[in-house]
Amino acid sequence: MSSAMKKGICWALATLQVTHDDIDCEPAIADNQTKLPKQLPLGTKHSPNHQHQQKHCILGNIKTGGNHNQGPTTLIKDAVHSVVDTLFGREDRENVQPRYSRLDVSDHCSAESCWLVINNRVYDATRFLRMHPGGEDIILEYGGHDATTAFIEKGHSVDAFDMLAEYCIGEVIEEDRYPEVNHT
Numbered sequence: 001m002s003s004a005m006k007k008g009i010c011w012a013l014a015t016l017q018v019t020h021d022d023i024d025c026e027p028a029i030a031d032n033q034t035k036l037p038k039q040l041p042l043g044t045k046h047s048p049n050h051q052h053q054q055k056h057c058i059l060g061n062i063k064t065g066g067n068h069n070q071g072p073t074t075l076i077k078d079a080v081h082s083v084v085d086t087l088f089g090r091e092d093r094e095n096v097q098p099r100y101s102r103l104d105v106s107d108h109c110s111a112e113s114c115w116l117v118i119n120n121r122v123y124d125a126t127r128f129l130r131m132h133p134g135g136e137d138i139i140l141e142y143g144g145h146d147a148t149t150a151f152i153e154k155g156h157s158v159d160a161f162d163m164l165a166e167y168c169i170g171e172v173i174e175e176d177r178y179p180e181v182n183h184t
């Protein structure tokens with residue numbers, strides 16, 4: 001396969017967008033331990049504003065051997081990794097990260113779905129809200145927005161920076177990136 005074609009497929013996978021609504025795909029992913037994945041009918045119920053529902057379900061069904069304890073985002077990430085591993089081998093999987101525009105992020109500004117951008121990476125802080133030592137409200141204030149300056153200026157510890165990785169769901173698309181803020 002030519003490298004241009006390879007790059008094209010990587011790009012296509014990377015631009016597939018995943019939102020919290022992907023949770024609707026979870027049964028289709030998990031219910032496949034011993035048989036082929038059940039096909040989720042296209043157009044299966046998602047939130048009315050969901051623009052990429054069909055893509056998500058197709059992607060969700062790629063995964064084989066799902067795990068009920070994993071979050072939907074992890075499952076989708078694994079699904080992308082499975083495809084990349086199959087097509088190109090493991091070494092290329094690091095190039096594949098879901099990409100979101102700042103407009104996509106702005107849809108997730110509630111306690112039901114709370115995303116933040118810190119240094120051009122997108123974090124889904126929804127399940128962390130109640131665990132946040134600084135309180136739920138302060139994160140919610142930044143839900144759907146860029147929280148880089150707030151997060152860094154607060155002086156979060158190294159542990160807090162390390163925790164971010166657990167909630168990272170992708171990165172901001174090239175044209176919406178801001179200069180990175182150094183925190184050392």
Ligand code: HEM
Pocket residue numbers: 116123125128132133134135138139142147150151154155156157158159160163164167
């Ligand atoms: C997913 C994103 C976030 C993570 C993982 C996170 C994590 C943490 C952690 C682990 C602490 C305990 C102290 C420390 O280790 O530094 C903390 C405290 C705190 N965080 Fe965050 N935080 C996040 C987002 C934010 C945002 C956006 C703000 C907005 C300013 C914020 C404000 C605070 C404040 C004010 C405290 C201090 C609580 C206190 O010491 O009384 N955090 N955070």
